Amino acid sequence: MPRKTLKIKSKVEYLSILDGKGKVDESLDPKLDPEFAIYIYRLMVVARRLDERCINMQRQGRIGTYGPCRGQEAAHCASTVVMDADDWVIHAFREPGSFYHRGWPLETVLKFWGGYEEGCEPPEGVNDTPIAVPIATQTLHAMGIAWGMKLRGKNNAVLCYCGEGGTSEGDFHEAMNFAGVYHLPVVFLIQNNQWAISVPRDKQTASETIAQKALAYGFDGLQLDGNDPLSVYVGTKEAVDRAKSGGGPSLIEAVTYRLGVHTTADDPTKYRKQAEVEKWEKLDPIPRFEKYLIQRGMLDKKKVEAIEKSVLAEVAAAVDRYEASRIVDPLDCFDHLFSEMTPELKEQRAEFEAALKREGLAVDVPKNNEREKSRVGNNGNAAPCRRVQAPSTAGA
Ligand SMILES: Cc1ncc(C[n+]2csc(CCOP(=O)(O)OP(=O)(O)O)c2C)c(N)n1
Numbered sequence: 001m002p003r004k005t006l007k008i009k010s011k012v013e014y015l016s017i018l019d020g021k022g023k024v025d026e027s028l029d030p031k032l033d034p035e036f037a038i039y040i041y042r043l044m045v046v047a048r049r050l051d052e053r054c055i056n057m058q059r060q061g062r063i064g065t066y067g068p069c070r071g072q073e074a075a076h077c078a079s080t081v082v083m084d085a086d087d088w089v090i091h092a093f094r095e096p097g098s099f100y101h102r103g104w105p106l107e108t109v110l111k112f113w114g115g116y117e118e119g120c121e122p123p124e125g126v127n128d129t130p131i132a133v134p135i136a137t138q139t140l141h142a143m144g145i146a147w148g149m150k151l152r153g154k155n156n157a158v159l160c161y162c163g164e165g166g167t168s169e170g171d172f173h174e175a176m177n178f179a180g181v182y183h184l185p186v187v188f189l190i191q192n193n194q195w196a197i198s199v200p201r202d203k204q205t206a207s208e209t210i211a212q213k214a215l216a217y218g219f220d221g222l223q224l225d226g227n228d229p230l231s232v233y234v235g236t237k238e239a240v241d242r243a244k245s246g247g248g249p250s251l252i253e254a255v256t257y258r259l260g261v262h263t264t265a266d267d268p269t270k271y272r273k274q275a276e277v278e279k280w281e282k283l284d285p286i287p288r289f290e291k292y293l294i295q296r297g298m299l300d301k302k303k304v305e306a307i308e309k310s311v312l313a314e315v316a317a318a319v320d321r322y323e324a325s326r327i328v329d330p331l332d333c334f335d336h337l338f339s340e341m342t343p344e345l346k347e348q349r350a351e352f353e354a355a356l357k358r359e360g361l362a363v364d365v366p367k368n369n370e371r372e373k374s375r376v377g378n379n380g381n382a383a384p385c386r387r388v389q390a391p392s393t394a395g396a
């Protein structure tokens, strides 16, 4: 009868370990094994350098529209490393470091942004879904895969990336609802980068946090500093371990910032202030983690230079392999819509073919070229996969 505040079992927490000024909360520091800590650092550098290269390539017309992750490297690199090879990672579209870590050849990522369907093909044995541009649709796939795992009695988990804008989509709520009701082993990691194209976070939802949305679905939410790899690692690891031991789903809000353009088709100066960007530049996850690793004696200037050199070489080699497989027949665009071409399409194809010949633009795609080879045998021309499993960690 009385009027009172209800006690709700689920909770929302906040986590920050390495703050923006480089101060560490020693009681929360996972004390990562140095090799593993440097691995995460290098992964973030891979994401950053690939990102920069992709923007340049888009400007040169060598790939299509590209969605950069600059500023968000910690949120995806320090979380994907928690997953085992037989877990599943469900991607959105700003996680190049995760693709790399899970064993996708970098040129496959380039192929996606270059408009090739092969860019959606995971390497053999990699339990990932490709880039998902339709916002939040992947949350349902994540929930469904987790449901399948549970029905099969597997002790695995699913990690699903999504943007904060995606949490306004019906798909996200349906996925959260099913995950809660069926107590599924799935962790939704929301990269709250403050913007959904030109829509700011405060116009996206009246919720004080994204993390608290978990409460409505009967599980816990965690808001963490998404620019701190230590917080991201610890928060994700706890949630994934809990999911694997029957503790059900979690929602993580990684608070971060998109330092760059939404995509190369965007001009953020039209809707946000430079001062805001500068404020977040100071919280950039890469220099922050670099400083921490140097202070702890795990990294020095020479090692940083060596990492930079090897990453740039790896990205350059991937670009070369991508370019070698780039020969494409413009007529291909007619091939992938229907299993059988409609009469109208056949007519258009013939018309386009004649126009290409007339303009001297017809492409003679050599048989057995790199692109053809890459269609067969799952990226058969690709670099060998990297380790997909995180090395063991001390104290975490
Ligand atoms: C279903 C759907 N609606 C609209 C779009 C167009 N669109 C592309 S990105 C984007 C904003 C997404 O914002 P957020 O979820 O915060 O992710 P972010 O781009 O910030 O990583 C929109 C609306 C889309 N791709 N899919």
Ligand SMILES: [Mg+2]
Pocket (backbone or CB within 6 Å): 163, 164, 165, 191, 192, 193, 194, 195, 196, 197
């Ligand atoms: Mg966003």
